[in-house]
Amino acid sequence: MQGNSSAVSTYGIATDPLLNDSWYRSQLYGLDRLSDDFPRIRQSELADLLAHHSALQQFARPTIRILAEKIADKQAVVILSDASGLVLNTFGDMQALQKAERFALAPGNLWSECGRGTNAIGTALAIEECCEIDGQQHFLTSNQGLYCAAIPLQSPCGKIAGVLDISGPANFAHPHTLALLKDAAQQIEYLWVKQSLNPDQWIMNLHRKIEGLDRADELLLVFSDNMLMAANRVAMRELELSAEQMGSVTFQQLFPQSEQQANLVPQSLTTADQQHYFFRLRAPTRTRFHSADVTPSALPFSLRDDGNKMVRLMNAGVSLCLHGETGSGKEYVSRALHQQSRWQRGKFVAINCAAIPESLIESELFGYQPGAFTGASKNGYIGKIREADGGVLFLDEIGDMPLALQTRLLRVLQEKEVAPLGSSRSWPVSFAVISATHRNLPQLVADGTFREDLLYRLQEFALTIPPLREWPELDTFIMQLWQNMGGEQRGISMKPQLLDILVQHPWPGNVRQLRSLLKVLLALAEDNEELDCSSLPAEYRMAVSEPLPALQQHDEQLIAATLQRFNGNISKTAEALGVARSTLYRRAARSHTVAGQLPSKSVP
Numbered sequence: 001m002q003g004n005s006s007a008v009s010t011y012g013i014a015t016d017p018l019l020n021d022s023w024y025r026s027q028l029y030g031l032d033r034l035s036d037d038f039p040r041i042r043q044s045e046l047a048d049l050l051a052h053h054s055a056l057q058q059f060a061r062p063t064i065r066i067l068a069e070k071i072a073d074k075q076a077v078v079i080l081s082d083a084s085g086l087v088l089n090t091f092g093d094m095q096a097l098q099k100a101e102r103f104a105l106a107p108g109n110l111w112s113e114c115g116r117g118t119n120a121i122g123t124a125l126a127i128e129e130c131c132e133i134d135g136q137q138h139f140l141t142s143n144q145g146l147y148c149a150a151i152p153l154q155s156p157c158g159k160i161a162g163v164l165d166i167s168g169p170a171n172f173a174h175p176h177t178l179a180l181l182k183d184a185a186q187q188i189e190y191l192w193v194k195q196s197l198n199p200d201q202w203i204m205n206l207h208r209k210i211e212g213l214d215r216a217d218e219l220l221l222v223f224s225d226n227m228l229m230a231a232n233r234v235a236m237r238e239l240e241l242s243a244e245q246m247g248s249v250t251f252q253q254l255f256p257q258s259e260q261q262a263n264l265v266p267q268s269l270t271t272a273d274q275q276h277y278f279f280r281l282r283a284p285t286r287t288r289f290h291s292a293d294v295t296p297s298a299l300p301f302s303l304r305d306d307g308n309k310m311v312r313l314m315n316a317g318v319s320l321c322l323h324g325e326t327g328s329g330k331e332y333v334s335r336a337l338h339q340q341s342r343w344q345r346g347k348f349v350a351i352n353c354a355a356i357p358e359s360l361i362e363s364e365l366f367g368y369q370p371g372a373f374t375g376a377s378k379n380g381y382i383g384k385i386r387e388a389d390g391g392v393l394f395l396d397e398i399g400d401m402p403l404a405l406q407t408r409l410l411r412v413l414q415e416k417e418v419a420p421l422g423s424s425r426s427w428p429v430s431f432a433v434i435s436a437t438h439r440n441l442p443q444l445v446a447d448g449t450f451r452e453d454l455l456y457r458l459q460e461f462a463l464t465i466p467p468l469r470e471w472p473e474l475d476t477f478i479m480q481l482w483q484n485m486g487g488e489q490r491g492i493s494m495k496p497q498l499l500d501i502l503v504q505h506p507w508p509g510n511v512r513q514l515r516s517l518l519k520v521l522l523a524l525a526e527d528n529e530e531l532d533c534s535s536l537p538a539e540y541r542m543a544v545s546e547p548l549p550a551l552q553q554h555d556e557q558l559i560a561a562t563l564q565r566f567n568g569n570i571s572k573t574a575e576a577l578g579v580a581r582s583t584l585y586r587r588a589a590r591s592h593t594v595a596g597q598l599p600s601k602s603v604p
């Protein structure tokens, strides 16, 4: 849409089709053209929002400063807004503007089309294209002293993240303003993709001409393994990609005739729709799951096949609910999925619904405005849900969430908006949800303590992590853990009998318990030592290390000690000792020592 006051007829009706549509929408919004009551937000909310959009500002600022210098002598300013049209920063000489304009263009003003009618920021957002609005083309008469040009900015995941705008006095129009904006936007988007690349991702640059590689107008694609995770706008436009395809299109689907192999010397390739490009592909500089907690054994063996499926589900926005005994790795698996999914750039925010006092869960989840309640921090709090925006919200022990909050949580999940306590404003949010529980949720629904509709919303896909004792190839897993925990590096090894005992152990505390035991063994061992069963703490030796003959010799002490360890649980004791439950009952009938460890109702 080009700046041209003739595009508005003497009756104030736009004659340019795009402008005409925008004026039509402005009329539908019911705006009063003579109004000067402009929407803007409070300072406290602005501070909150500036923090929320720190990535956008960080990647845009260097380019904007250069742009502001280029127009320094034009009585104009450069504005950065978020995707709702809210002015985040204004750069340049504000003093050169009239007082009213200074006020209208300052941070905190909302320039959405529905708030102020036809205007460059709001209209660029509405049409997702750049546009210029000059003087009388503005819908509200009070804005007609302004000239504005704006272009939407796209984040690496393909969504509109904000707007870059140049504003000055009406009739400022300069033939190069739109070109300056387009170059700056391209540069911002280019840097944003490049600088937010993780070391465990692939980056690919493409251009139709070999000499075009490494310029800001090249196509950039980022892959996690073979999955497309990010792209700049040039790439999205040329390869006809949409934001929804991030996390669901693979390298092979884009380039069926090419291998995903690193090459730093430009080569040519052909896309699926027969377009020719030169490209370079840089392999990750670090392998995945580098952090101490997330190791190559990220998914338990029994889940390996499900891993890819789970990532695909998460990428498609399906909510996952993990079931499993305590310590079986529900949070660990969720973190691993987060790192592999398209939500990896956002945070992994965990909240334990059972550990937070009921009175605090609401503010913890939804956040609050300064002074929203007695004892609230004077700075307010953003809340876990908004913290998880763009990432994963992990709701641990979901079965313990109070009923009243379940209703609010359901609303957030459905409407994708959250309103902090004490605020009249809602914030849009987008995140993946993984919940976890060791409780039987359908039973809680039947008991009336868990909302059925929330269950269906949270458990669009359910997965059970089996207890450690049921994992196949447990010996390999234990050795892997041993290696990750530094055993191999220190030359400490385990004799086969010791490993056998660990494999046979019932592990009521699952991986958490196994890790703790390995930690103890490693702490007590000398470098290069070969550990045998005698290195085990007494309770492990007692429960399993004694061979069965000890039992056959009526070792009441052993049975009693094992029962005690499992709090009188006959099934677990029988399993640990490798005997039938009936054997234990018979022993109990003959021995007071054994009977004394049984819960009273099970004594025959």
Ligand SMILES: Nc1ncnc2c1ncn2[C@@H]1O[C@H](COP(=O)(O)OP(=O)(O)OP(=O)(O)O)[C@@H](O)[C@H]1O
Binding pocket: 293, 295, 297, 298, 299, 300, 324, 325, 326, 327, 328, 329, 330, 331, 332, 333, 396, 436, 438, 481, 511, 512, 515
């Ligand atoms: N596959 C795995 N490989 C390595 N370590 C693991 C694995 N699974 C779990 N762990 C470790 O075991 C411990 C317990 O795991 P986690 O907290 O994920 O279990 P959980 O099922 O969420 O437990 P809870 O129900 O008690 O919250 C953590 O220290 C975690 O790092």
